[in-house]
Amino acid sequence: DAGVIQSPRHEVTEMGQEVTLRCKPISGHDYLFWYRQTMMRGLELLIYFNNNVPIDDSGMPEDRFSAKMPNASFSTLKIQPSEPRDSAVYFCASSPPGRRYGYTFGSGTRLTVV
Amino acid sequence: EDQVTQSPEALRLQEGESSSLNCSYTVSGLRGLFWYRQDPGKGPEFLFTLYSAGEEKEKERLKATLTKKESFLHITAPKPEDSATYLCAVNSANQAGTALIFGKGTTLSVSS
Numbered sequence: 001d002a003g004v005i006q007s008p009r010h011e012v013t014e015m016g017q018e019v020t021l022r023c024k025p026i027s028g029h030d031y032l033f034w035y036r037q038t039m040m041r042g043l044e045l046l047i048y049f050n051n052n053v054p055i056d057d058s059g060m061p062e063d064r065f066s067a068k069m070p071n072a073s074f075s076t077l078k079i080q081p082s083e084p085r086d087s088a089v090y091f092c093a094s095s096p097p098g099r100r101y102g103y104t105f106g107s108g109t110r111l112t113v114v
Numbered sequence: 115e116d117q118v119t120q121s122p123e124a125l126r127l128q129e130g131e132s133s134s135l136n137c138s139y140t141v142s143g144l145r146g147l148f149w150y151r152q153d154p155g156k157g158p159e160f161l162f163t164l165y166s167a168g169e170e171k172e173k174e175r176l177k178a179t180l181t182k183k184e185s186f187l188h189i190t191a192p193k194p195e196d197s198a199t200y201l202c203a204v205n206s207a208n209q210a211g212t213a214l215i216f217g218k219g220t221t222l223s224v225s226s
Contacts, residue, residue: 004157031212042218043158043201048211055211091157095212102148102160103214 006092006106013113018080021109023092024073033093033103034067034077043091049075082113116141116206120217127192127224135187135200135220143207147185148214149178150201158201192224 005024013019025032033048047057049069057067064083069075079086089110093103117140127133139147146165150158162171164180171178175196177188187200199221203214 033213035216043203043216045213045215048213050211056209056213093157098212102150102163103158104160105157107155107157 004092004094004104004106006090006109008109009107011109011111013082013111015083015113016081017113018078019082019086019111019113021077021090021092021111023075023077023106025075025092025094026104027073029094029096029104030072031095031097031103032069032075033095034075035091035093035105037089037091037108046077079111082111084113087111087113116204116208116215118202118204118215118217120200120202120220122220123218124221125223127189127222129193129224129226130191132188132190132192134189135222137185137187137202137217138183139185139202139204140183141204141206141208141215144204145207146205147180148203148205149176149185149187150203152199152201152219161200189222192222194224194226197222197224 007022030051034046035043037043046059047067052069067077089108091105091108093105095103119138121136148163149161152158162178167182169180175190179186199219201219203216
């Protein structure tokens with residue numbers, strides 16, 4: 001299994017531009033999570049999906065952020081327009097049903113907005 | 115509001131020098147406490163899940179324990195390859211489904 005695959009690994013963009021982050025979860029995992037990690041705030045949950053349906057998006061910081069999961073093997077997190085304070089590492093994670101299984105995280109996308 | 119606090123923020127050990135990392139939590143109805151390891155430039159890697167006070171889990175030189183207010187990650191005779199950031203997370207009745215709230219982590223450095 002290739003694990004959770006995120007792309008791109010690094011993204012540098014100018015303020016005001018649209019940014020799209022991508023994630024392919026592990027096959028058979030029906031939960032998908034988007035987290036953001038910064039030195040100041042640590043790992044913060046942005047949104048999560050169960051069976052492709054958004055369950056909790058209360059962590060999405062602003063309307064500039066949106067996430068979709070059109071099918072079981074693909075999800076996107078979009079920021080439009082991007083701002084310098086959005087600079088962070090964005091992680092996607094997936095898990096099978098049940099709490100006894102921890103999440104499997106991707107390697108993350110390091111976003112820098114200049 | 116659920117809170118997870120880890121201490122210390124950073125810990126330096128000599129190889130073979132055993133120690134413990136602390137994770138204190140304030141939640142309404144703990145449904146699970148999780149430990150992860152994170153290496154630089156990588157995503158967190160799952161280590162353990164603990165569900166009830168008194169429970170213990172072990173993996174190589176790591177042992178996790180749980181009480182009603184905190185969890186400890188004991189590291190016995192650490193080696194340089196144990197150097198990483200260790201993250202604690204909780205799932206509680208306040209959170210929908212399996213969502214986790216993470217602490218900020220303890221960065222462990224083990225020198226030979």
